[in-house]
Amino acid sequence: MGIFQPLELSTNLSPFNRCDRIQAVMKVRSIRGFKDILPDSIKRWHYIEDSAGNIFELYGFSEIRIPVVEFTDIFARSIGTSTDIVEKEMYSFTDRDGSSITLRPEGTAGVVRAYIENSLYAKSTISKLYYMGMMFRHERPQKGRYRGFYQIGAELFGTKDPYADSEIILMLWRFLEKIEVTSLIRLELSSLGDENCRPSYKQKLVKYLRPLKNELCENCQRRLEVNPLRILDCKEKKCKEISKDAPSMLDNLCDNCNKHLDHVKDSLENFSIKYILNPRIVRGLDYYTRTVFEIKTDELGAQNAVAAGGRYDGLVEELGGPPTPAVGFSIGMERLVLLHEKIVPVGFQKGVDAFIAFIGKDTKKTAFQFAYDFRKQGISVEMEYENKSLKTQLKKADKLGAKYAIIVGEEELARGKVKVRNMGSSSEEEINIDKVKQLSIKLSN
Ligand SMILES: [Zn+2]
Ligand SMILES: [Zn+2]
Structure with missing residues (x-):
């Protein structure tokens, strides 16, 4: 309201001033990287969101709505301090009482916080939750990548059973099938191991990469010390070249992790869902253990990840809850909408009877x-x-x-x-x- 008031009062101003005022009003614009979803595309959004909700509920998931802001600490502790998100992409502010708060860059941390704070673990052994909403990351905007973007996500708490991993991937795939985009995407799967086998793998990897340190990009030279796994998914050509022959996590899994992965693979095969094993999936977040997966596409240029997820058995405890294994995923709505437009170009306009x-x-x-x-x-x-x-x-x-x-x-x-x-x-x-x-x-x- 405030900005429009000067225009109403402007009749008393000189013509020059009036022009200035009008110009000031006309110049309103959104913040870079943030966009409006206008009525002519909202039907498609509703269709996709409704399909997700309907299918997730068939699998026993209920919606949870969590705040858009949390204490910064929640994200730093869960996503990991040495990740790109926490290091440079968060919208963090000092609140009026001096506390540091952050616009959520992803949904899992907030859902886990809510799970602990509301003692959902005490209400039932298994909790299945899904969410939809806007997330915020200060990245360079590109096609399919915004600073304010929407995600749909699901989290399953309370079991280590690999059936849970399978179920959550099957549910995601079923949803993608329902909205008819599976011909444009592929499922990639890997395992990041657990506290038994990952530390020794990390050492192996560092041992392999250290002699080549000077040939890595600047980012990866730093990652070598703090987060060596991230080197495996660096987009720089020279880093890709160097890490090509690096030891693979999949060759270094312990027996239990191997069994877990085999189970997930078997059940995908049982349901005829094609997947590619890709040991380079490391995800940008620190909290994953064992199963990780991504839904990728070749249709959207550089922004090729449409959805991603995995198991995160340590996070609930890390944030102060009881030890609770969990598995989940999130989907990038803007990219999914772009894919859906390719398959169903028309038919989502608003009409009347x-x-x-x-x-x-x-x-x-x-x-x-x-x-x-x-x-x-x-x-x-x-x-x-x-x-x-x-x-x-x-x-x-x-x-x-x-x-x-x-x-x-x-x-x-x-x-x-x-x-x-x-x-x-x-x-x-x-x-x-x-x-x-x-x-x-x-x-x-
Ligand atoms: Zn690199
Ligand atoms: Zn293991």
């Missing part, structure tokens, strides 16, 4: 009453506010995709009738005004 046109004197009130009655019965209708020609009104009815137009004319109304026009065939019939309500059956089909 019927349009109510009025012409002549004293017809608007009746038209307005009809509109109210139809909407009350669950029929979507639209009408004009101002008197317009019938031609203009029918054009609008067409544009809105109305199947029928109900035309309230002065002369017909005097005879207790209205016209109903089938917008597809252009045929018209007159009906008694008291029959209009019964039209709703026809309109809802």
